[in-house]
Amino acid sequence: MGLFTDSYDLFCIPLIMRMIGRIYYPKVDRAVDQKKWFEVPTVIASTMFCVTLMGAVIGQLVFGRLGDRVGRRRVYGVSLIMMVGGSIGCGLSLSSLTSMVFVSLGFFRFLLGIGIGGDYPLSATIMAEFANKRTRGAFIAGVFSMQGFGILLSSLVSMIVCSIFEASANKHDLEKPSELASLVNIALVPPESDLAWRLILMIGAIPASMIYYWRMRMPETAR
Template identity: 50%
Template sequence: MAGGPGQNMQVLSALDGAKTQWYHFTAIVVADMGFFTDAYDLFCISLVTKLIGRVYYTVDGSPRPGSLPPHVSAAVNGVAFVGTLSGQLFFGWLGDRVGRKSVNGMTLLTMILCSVASGLSFGHSPACVMATLCFFRFWLGFGIGGDYPLSATIMSE
């Protein structure tokens, strides 16, 4: 251990007495924007799946708009959460080994690239488009999973 209880209290007292600086505001805004985009990326898909169903699963001549089959909807919605769990474990471990700030940059880059790629999912058939969407949403969830523990830890430190 680095020090005893007395030294720990001195560090905490110094942190409590420190003046608030521009860096503190910047760190708070960056972490809050990370949490906002995480939630947006994970939960906006429920609205998007309705649109995807109307584009790719509409039957010609039908009076009702198309909708995603239940198994496709579950896959598109759930794959990001599987990626989130995996990303938390991997990036949490990597952040402890390499350093939290540099690994947090990697998670943000992963999130940006996979968000754009999710919007540009490609394919010749609806099944192929859904497969590429699920692939990119998994990796988006992987980046989001890394952002959760790293942002919280960076803010608490």
């Protein structure tokens, strides 16, 4: 479940950026291609993508070393706590200033990335040490195959959450849309839409929270 959660958290962010752009950058410009309306600036979007990966690199180096020194079970639990805290923190990135929303989101995505980075080497190592020689390859392949299901779930959850909030968005449609009205109407995003992307991010904390107890109950590895 660890790598399942990792993939969910990593791959849900592209759609989140599209949703955030619609909410925080409601600019309608006839002179610009309609496809580029409501887009988060490229620099900001790229930063949001990169901070998680940067955190993952740091997490692999730090937690991998700590696991060898102080025990993998304890470090395994710490990385999971960081993943849960990072997911919840991303959803609680609240501010009246758009810039501060991204600062908060970037910080918690970085924290989340550190937890994800710690989960990757520890999951593979623990599985390799507990499995016997005959089943080791199959077990490790099974662990990493969960990434595909995490990616799939991130798309499904995003579609379901957006569909739920679609009814609320439809209430803001104008009764008699004209050409100008349709342009203005696109910018009328209901407050509930701001909850949708936060909910998608915080849902990532659910599977991680569910497995914390079992991680803490597992025996320490022999090596």
